Amino acid sequence: MTARVVLVDDHRMFRSGVKAELDDSVTVVGEAPDVDAAVKVIRETRPDVVLLDVHLPGGNGNGGADVVTGCAGLQTESGDPVRFLALSVSDAAEDVISVIRAGARGYVTKTISPADLISAIDRVRDGDAVFSPRLAGFVLDAFGATAGEIAEVDEELDRLSAREREVMRLIARGYQYKEVAKELFISVKTVETHVSSVLRKLQLSSRHELTSWAMQRRLL
Template identity: 65%
Template sequence: MTNAQDKPDTRAIRVAIVDDHEMFRAGVIATLQPAFTIVGQAGDVDSSVAMIVQTKPDVVLLDVHVPGGEGGGGTEILAKSAPYAPDTAFLALSVSDSAQDVGAVIRAGARGYVTKTINAADLTAAIHQVSEGYAVFSPKLAGFVLSAFQGVPLEDSGTQARADEELNRLSAREQEVMRLIARGYTYREVAAELFISVKTVETHMSAVLRKLQLSNRSELTRWAAVRRIV
């Protein structure tokens, strides 16, 4: 029988949350606070870097697409804060499961990458594991992670360049909406996932189609599949 004293004291693990969705941050904090010590939260690049440098958490839950700074999102936060918080482990927690996002943040130094579909128990376990020095990834991301560590190109260079150029037309939020819609989410499901209204999803979707010069979600799905964005 396991003695209560044998169980790890996760409350000693100091955690910070970086995500531009305030309601999502609040939900994560409410979920984790009984088990961990929450030392900070932030929603943009500059405030995230300042918070991490000041508090030096044990683990940072890091969204990939965070506004502000020079537009580098989670990878920029890693690059700017990691030198000043060398003992901090970064665990990407993102709605995105694209090869580009996974590869970029792992190469930047994140110790793990899980998607926002993770449940509370698995997230708690992932935080504890990365705090102990282990790498943690959602199972279906394994191939992307292997490619990133081996330095294997995830795309043909020409296709990658075109995809990057087209993606740069979209804001970070529009990219999140685009990826979910391309994976088959309904507008209502996207709204629930991103903590925004259905009307806001419709507005972002209209902007995505206009900027990419597409007519409907079927064309968007084909566009994303060809570029291996989803």
């Protein structure tokens, strides 16, 4: 079943271009050019994923972050949370951190290929956190101090080795096994072994549960 998506961007031509590139891979159920219109259409359609720019007119002047907070707690008809994926020309740390703090599940730039964008939408719909590697670093840096404080008192986290923690953070941030292997200079088989160990030690059953676990502890 294709993801139901709302497109939020203040440039109509860009929205048209995205729809054309996505083709039949998703179902676009609504569009909006600003914060106020976005919140309205999202509440009316309750999509699986909202694809939004971070720089938008309206609201309280916080752009995409205002859209996310304005729809806090909103669920789809199936009971899953409406999830947000930022798609922006900006790769500035403050933009990334602002929309993620508000509750977005991921952030990719407009240089992304159509195939990768479709994959990102599907992964966000399924509960994964998706970031370009450079942008993921901003998020990790922003929450690093808090993560360090939590790690000192988190008995579950203490069960993991240093390498398992590295793998866990990357997997929870939406990296695929091949990407983790490349990032850490290890084999895909070793990544699979670490992931299995992490899930067993934390008594989790899926990547989705691992992402939720990490987000609750602000480890992403």
